[in-house]
Amino acid sequence: MHQGLTANGSPGEELLTQFLRVTKAYPADVVVTLLRCASSCDRAAASMWRTIASSEMALEKVLPELLYVIEDWPVHSTCTSDEDNTPVFALAATRGIWEILQMIRCPGPLVEYFPCLLVALLFQVLASTEQMPEEVDTFWRGCQEQQNLPTNPSRFAVVTIKALLCHLECEAVVVSMERKCGWDTLLRxxxxxxxxxxxxxxxxxxxxxxxxxxxxxxxxxxxxxxxxxxxxxxxxxxxxxxxxDVSEWGDSLVQMLSRHLLSACPERRRLALRALVVLSKDPAMADGVWTLTESLTSLLWDADEELVVMALCVFLNEVRGRHTPISTLTAQELVEALPTLFGYENIRVQLLSVRLFRKVLKLVEEEGKKELETHLIPSLMPLFFLTNDENEDLADASWEAAICAFRFLRRKDLTNLLKADKPGWFCDCLVESEKKRVVEFMCQILPYVESPQERLKEMALRFIGWQCHWGGAVTPLGP
Structure with missing residues (x-):
């Protein structure tokens, strides 16, 4: 049929009618045969694709076959029955879609397959921006020279996406993407x-x-x-x-996001965290997201401030409204990690970490509280200093977290001194009960010596001065 159309120059009605009849009966064979005998989509092949577009029944049967080729040929090197895995087939199928879009009269099948076609074409853009086989480059150069098409396959795929959107009455999307340079961004x-x-x-x-x-x-x-x-x-x-609603896909989605959390690429980690911030608000996803605790905890040490904030938000969303206890091991990991963020330069990181710290103490399982006490003590001094911060929100959150920690440790003496607002006595009382941690407390307080907040600076200097004067075991400070 293709040879007949090529020889005659203009398509005959009888031949095209016969072609439609064959297409409806054997859509897969027609698609593959047409792609093989006329990959570059010459004038005769274009007429055949457009003839398919004129029949809703033929189009309904051909679109899934073209979609199958676009999706699977470049990825899985799909072969025909005679083992032909021609690498240009996916691109040739996109050419067929393009010709169909020029003449389509029945948008019904197009609406049905739109999501699949759009995703396949988006991947076609990505695949075409990467290193293409020499056979594909040669094929496209021939198409471009003969038919005045875009200079490369990726740009042609973008043009096809635009045509697809316009047929679905989404011209506003095309225009907005153009205005925001979205199509050019898609090409890289x-x-x-x-x-x-x-x-x-x-x-x-x-x-x-x-x-x-x-x-x-x-x-x-x-x-x-x-x-x-x-x-x-x-x-x-x-x-x-x-x-x-993605609850049906929760397990596979969490599994995919977990791989991105462990990626060395910051952008992959950022996207995964953005998704988890949303998912963690859904009670149905709580158990799945909670399985990522170890990966999320490791991100609390990340140098990227934005990632740290999002990881804290995921944790807070998870514990907000939670009624089941947190395991001792998980609580221990967080209690050890969070105090390192109390002195963070970003006030939001400080506030979120303090709030999460308090929630963790409230939710730790009863039988694990005794085991957690030793890990909790190093957080007391940094938390106490934050209760004197000039930011009221941070000071209030730290005060509540400190009270929660003292109750957890059954330290009524520290609770009373905090409520009495006697910082000197508080520090003396804490050091007296934890003499082995004096050096550790000194290291925690040293950064406050350079604090722009006068109250924190004064408290730090008084504590260090007192320890240097009376604590003979403490190594003298440098100039």
Whole structure:
């Protein structure tokens, strides 16, 4: 049929009718055969693709076959029955989609397959920005020279995405992405996921139902364990998780996010944490997110301030409203890690860490309290100093956390001194009961000597001066 159309120059009605009949009966064979005999989509092949677009029944059968080729050929090197795994097939299938979009008259099938087509084309963009096989480069150069197409396959995939969106009456998305340089951002491998996130926001703004269907399709793909899709998937999901019910996909989603938390790439960790901040608010996801405690705790030491804040927010969302106890081991890890953040330069990190510290003490399981007491003592001095901070929110939160810690340790004497606002007596009482920790307390207080807050600076100097004068075992301070 293709040879006949090529020889005749103009398509005959009878031949095209026969072609439609064959297509409806054998869609998979028609798609693969047409891609093989006319990969570059010459004039005859273009007529055949457009003929398919004129019939809703044919289109319903051909679209899933083209989608299968676009999705699986570049990823899994899918072969035909005669072992032909031509690498240009995925790109050739995109050409077929493009021709169909030029003539489509029945948007029904397009609406049905839109989420799958969009995701497949987004991956086509990403795959085409990476190193392509020589055969693909040669193929595309031929297409570009003959048919005046974009200079590279990735730009052609973007043009196809735009046409697809316009057919779904999402022209506003296309225009907004253009205005925000989203399409250019999509073309770079290192910024591709940023553009996917932007696209999610724009589609959500224009059509929530379409956005919801794309989200569900992305979650379904996680069952296939496609690592190449994980970063753009998370970039899309973080923009829509606050209004889409993903509880059905909770386990696979948490598993995927856990891999990103352990990544050496800061951007992957940031995206995973953004998603977890949202998921941790959902009671149905609580158990799954709580399994990531070890990974989240390790992020409290991260040099990136934003990551530390988000990790603390995830923990706080998890313990807020929680009624089941926290295991002793988990509580110990957090009680040891959080005091290092009390002296953080960022006031928000300080406030969140103090609030989480208090919640952990309230939720630790009863049988583990005795074991936790030793690990709790190093936090007392930093926590006490924060009760005198000039930021009222931080001072109040620290005061409540300190009272909680003293009750936990059954130290009524420290509770009374804190309430009496006698800092000197408090420090004396704490040091007297924990003489072996004097050097440790000194190291904790030293940073406050340089504090811009006069009250904290004065308290630190008085404590250090007293220890240097009376505590003969303490190493003298330098100049």
């Amino acid at each position: 491998p290192d910024t591709h996921h940023y553009a996917v996130g932007l696209l999610a926001r724009e589609i959500r703004r224009v059509s929530s139902p379409l956005c919801s269907r794309i989200t569900l399709h992305l979650l379904e793909l996680q069952g296939r364990e496609e690592p190449h899709l994980e970063l753009p998937t998370v970039a899309f999901l973080v923009e829509v998780l606050d209004w889409v």
